[in-house]
Amino acid sequence: MSRELSLSEIFQLGYYWETKILLTAVRLDLFTVLDGRKKTACEIAARIGAHEQTLSLLLNALVAIRLLSMEGGSYGNSSVAEKHLVRHSTQFIGHLLLLHDAEWENWGKLDQTIRTGRRSVDRHLFETDPELGSNVLAVLHRIGRQSGPEFAKRLQLIGGIRMLDLGGGAGTNAIAFCQVYPELAATVFDLPATLRLTEKTVKEAGLESRVSLLPGDFNQDPLGGPYDLVLMSDILHYQTFQTNEALVRKVAAHLSPGGRLVIKDRFLDETGTGPAWTTAFAVHILVNTQEGSCYKIADAVQWMTKAGFDSIIELEKTAVVQGVK
Ligand SMILES: C[S@@+](CC[C@H](N)C(=O)[O-])C[C@H]1O[C@@H](n2cnc3c(N)ncnc32)[C@H](O)[C@@H]1O
Known part of the structure; x- marks a missing residue:
């Protein structure tokens, strides 16, 4: 028999914040904006039409997740993000993540479906x-x-x-x-x-x-x-x-x-x-x-x-x- 889950694993299972942070970053196409060149939150906000302060919170979380780096106030893609999350990369997998994001609302109705x-x-x-x-x-x-x-x-x-x-x-x-x-x-x-x-x-x-x-x-x-x-x-x-x-x-x-x-x-x-x-x-x-x-x-x-x-x-x-x- 497989071992029982620990309490911290239960918390981890219920913790989807980072999932939604990643899906939102792909939806906003942040990684493509940072393709090959570091930018400040102000520059990124201007490119995607976003509110700079709230965008900074998302960018900082992406740094903590290790999808972005930050140096001297400028954000850049990690190499894995550059390879798989920049839209025109030949190895872009973002469409699959966009599908998960598009299905988000349906998952929100799971309890209703079960009932x-x-x-x-x-x-x-x-x-x-x-x-x-x-x-x-x-x-x-x-x-x-x-x-x-x-x-x-x-x-x-x-x-x-x-x-x-x-x-x-x-x-x-x-x-x-x-x-x-x-x-x-x-x-x-x-x-x-x-x-x-x-x-x-x-x-x-x-x-x-x-x-x-x-x-x-x-x-x-x-x-x-x-x-x-x-x-x-x-x-x-x-x-x-x-x-x-x-x-x-x-x-x-x-x-x-x-x-x-x-x-x-x-x-x-x-x-x-x-x-x-x-x-x-x-x-x-x-x-x-x-x-x-x-x-x-x-x-x-x-x-x-x-x-x-x-x-x-x-x-x-x-x-x-x-x-x-
Ligand atoms: C998940 S994909 C599987 C593709 C492929 N067989 C594979 O294993 O990679 C399902 C495929 O079934 C096709 N499909 C779904 N309903 C169909 C239908 N009624 N007639 C013909 N193709 C259909 C979709 O267009 C899609 O290409």
Whole structure:
């Protein structure tokens, strides 16, 4: 059994001030203002249109957090802030933090949601702010590029596989699979607005001849094919159990005999109390989506079994499940 929390850890858990200070600094784009040159609070206030004295309090807290430095009354970025929090840096991750900040109000309604069982949002933020959605996908793409090829290798594919990356987003997995398997050709199916970003990432990877883009709504539109491999990565936790069941059945009809369906998601374990990150993610999905949920591997097994898949196995614990048509 894991050890009990200490009192100071409980205080630490409840202490979100620094979180909001960071998110606000990113929202005000302070790190970009300080790109490459130190400035006084007065200069920064003039640049962003802020009240100098109140801004100073925020800047001082950012110094204490070690995101900024201060010398002779001038503030400057730390090297990590310069690399990841300056907007035009190639390694900017601020869009992800802006998403967390945009979800702040929804988290404020958590108690209400728990009491009533009713969700407080009627649309996911990616629908109400598609530009933010696309920027977040671009950040996730940059992060996912590192793990994509290892995941592709673990599936041990052979020959000229025709792959469908369903709800493939920026094409992170399709690109990684093409890089690992030289004979594989991929189709990325996603909403038309998302595919504008995918077009860029595929071009950057020089894979236009092997990755095709298919726009549509995967619950409504035909998916093309037939395919030898369909990947559903991080799409099912936005939807209801019944919608997922229907989608898995639909996918089965687009696979060739012997073809594989691989579902990669954030599954909860049998007890629902682990993995720890996923239990918190399940609450995040509750407050920030209209009807999403975190599911268990047993749910995915049920969708696949009902759709007629065989040899269903949990390839990676609480992360990847595969079935064969
Ligand atoms: C969290 S992203 C996952 C992206 C990618 N599969 C990955 O693992 O990196 C979810 C993706 O599903 C797409 N999506 C959501 N609903 C969809 C729908 N009804 N039809 C097609 N794509 C959809 C979104 O546009 C987004 O690209």
